[in-house]
Amino acid sequence: MFQPSRLILLSVLCFPWVASALQETWETGYTKDDANGKWVLGYWKFDGEAALKDVSGKGNDLSLQGAVLSARGKFDGGLESFPGFPVQDKRHGAMTAAKPALSPKGAFTLEMWIKPKAEFKPELRCYLLDKKYVDHTDYQWQIGDADKAGLRRMFVTLGFGAESKAVYSLPFKLETDVWQHVAFTYDGVGGAKFYRNGVAAGGAKLKGYGAVTPGVKALSIGDRLGSNYGGFPGMIDEVRICDGVLSFERVAMQIVTTRQVWQRMETAKPLEIVVTNLRRETMTGAKLSVNLGGKDENFIVPDLAAGKSFTAKYVLNTSLKAADYELRARFETGKYATEQSAHLQIVPRLAPRMPVIMWGAGGDEIARLKDIGFTHFIGLGADVGAIWANRAVAPPGKPEMIERNRHTLDQALANGLGVVASLSPGRFLESDPKFLRVDRVGKPYARQDICASMPDFAPFFQVVGMSMAKAYGDHPAFTTALIDTEVRDASQPSFNAVDIENYRKFANADIPAEVVTRGGVDWTKLKDFPKDRVIADDHPILKYYRWFWTVGDGWNALHTALSKGVKGNGRRDFWTFF
Known part of the structure; x- marks a missing residue:
């Protein structure tokens, strides 16, 4: 007997699948x-x-x-x-x-x-x-x-x-x-x-x-x-x-996937057809077939003890023409048969184009964004609390949020739009005073900014990127990441112990006493400053600011770590900017 669609959207992070109770x-x-x-x-x-x-x-x-x-x-x-x-x-x-x-x-x-x-x-x-x-x-x-x-x-x-x-x-x-x-x-x-x-x-x-x-x-x-x-x-x-919710089916069958929309010719991760024996005795002689686009694929189902499951991995043929498809899975054992179906879509590949990015939008705005002429929109972010707590790759949000975001990615792909993630892990760290950069007297600046050179931060930023790549990186609509947006608006010379030591190792000298702000030093207040205003390449103040803006404020290393992490999906078409 044909069954209604039972398409289970699971996060790519493989949250635990809970089997049904026995029949x-x-x-x-x-x-x-x-x-x-x-x-x-x-x-x-x-x-x-x-x-x-x-x-x-x-x-x-x-x-x-x-x-x-x-x-x-x-x-x-x-x-x-x-x-x-x-x-x-x-x-x-x-x-x-x-x-x-x-x-x-x-x-x-x-x-x-x-x-x-x-x-x-x-x-x-x-x-x-x-x-x-x-x-x-x-x-x-x-x-x-x-x-x-x-x-x-x-x-x-x-x-x-x-x-x-x-x-x-x-x-x-x-x-x-x-x-x-x-x-x-x-x-x-x-x-x-x-x-x-x-x-x-x-x-x-x-x-x-x-x-x-x-x-x-x-x-x-x-x-x-x-x-x-x-x-x-x-x-x-x-x-x-x-x-309680009791079970009446002999077999529970679910089509498990993280996607409903694919780009033509992409290398697709397999869908899973999960079959669970809900009978209270072993099930033998069962058959499973999957049909898509008029072609059947058959799977051998082993004997299943009560409560045990069999997972068939079905590779979607993305070389089929761009269209809507109905995937049907049929399970048979003796005279009993059950079917499940899922609606899938294959869309055309897009030609290279100049990005026109909307700075923030939701999935409910996709039709309007497309009509206006945008090619991309910022629509993803990361909840980094659990990642910081464990210092390891973790879901960048609650399961329901990730599922909702992947649905938005499907919608975007179906409409020819790319989705940009705005990733600024430093915002999370700003809430802890011990992570802030401080002035010469050890006081955090009024406009807060993290001390980006702290050694724990670069690995954390990279893991945030890796977590995003694991959650969404397989999806072609996730095209771009905005890295640490506008962080340098608050960057200032930092006099945390790590910054003082880093500069001492670099220059074999202390940070010049004249350095106070990121905007440089007023030359008119410098003793014995050359009248022609030409200074040596190794002038201590010039040397510091060159170091500060390239290495010393710490942000370039964090940009690199975050970009490296989010590009860990292995896709050559993925790009980052800041």
Whole structure:
């Protein structure tokens, strides 16, 4: 069965990938901890003399409110419900008492088996679970009416206190008299997913939303809490509500990449197709194929023990013509098959051009920048705190920031723009007084600047550049780095111990007493200054200032270190300026 795109954008720094939990035993029912563990909020099997009992042991027993018990359940007994409005506007459900424990406090999972009867006409909709009614609390699970193709959508409405939000599944065929397992998960931070027969069936990300708001209503199974009633015309079995996001797929498959846009003929790093066996036993005889541009590539999948993964490395053929492409990965084991897809783009190479750089912009300005005529924009930076703390290559920002920046690089590449990083690690160091350059009396200058000659700084600047190269250097849209912008506006002769010693080693003399500022010395105040104003090449003051502006203020060495680091990506087309 075809699956929606599950493209995982990971930082090039390879942040840890967390595998999914093992599959729930939904195909055979639940026993032991899966039936009564502390995470199970309620579980109803409708079997035998205790058909209405909550098998989880949490005391959420049911009473019949128009629904009936049946011996024709999925595994044994089941619950039979009937159509509501407009056929018969009366309750056809089974209800608990008002139970706060059935209001999840964070992530949660809803699931059940359903089998519709012929009475579920295309124009009818129904309720599988309802704990909210019209309130902005808890949850409500429905199946909508059929479209012209006979397909329906499930949807769950979540209450967030001031409002409610609905999440829809993909369209699917709900066949009469056929059992189907359906499930819904919510991660407590906006992520909602549907599953049908162990296969992902759509969902959504509700940005800015957290846990649902607990309500005070009872739980109704098979119908709405109030009118207009909407009973499910069919059989229901194995209803379970749990804390946490549970897994229903046999296999988790993700297309893992740091990119969605490539430049034609570039040497692309492989995409990864990660397949994880979520079954609780070893999976054998599986096959994986990847299709792009009409060409298939097959991978041999080894036997996978429970919870183990296989990673196929797929090299994108960037010699294909510039166009949009759909990459499809298909995994098969026995009669089971699942697919994932990802939208990719290959864009033309650009001819050499004169840079026209916008001094600062975001990804949301790309269309306007292109329309005006800019070729580049300053849109990247680095958070260097962790790099300084560890003195080692590290992510130049939080994972979500790096992911966002790489998305901006994709957008820029798709629009023919280059992105410039503005890198000034010295700004971070200025906050510590011991790093500042000082005047002759040992006091930091009013306009602060770091003592750039301190020996720890050049390696740090180089590592900052290397960190940027590792995070973004593989991306053709990252073309340029602005190195230590405008730092010399604050540079002054420094009388830190390291500067005094550096000059003494260079000149075999102390810094001339007349030197105070970077602007030189007023010749009219110098004793015995030549009347023709011509001085020797080795005049002590001239010697100092030549040294200061080439080596002594320390910044040229830091520029070099930072430039060397950021050019460590090995790309000959990458350039720096300051």
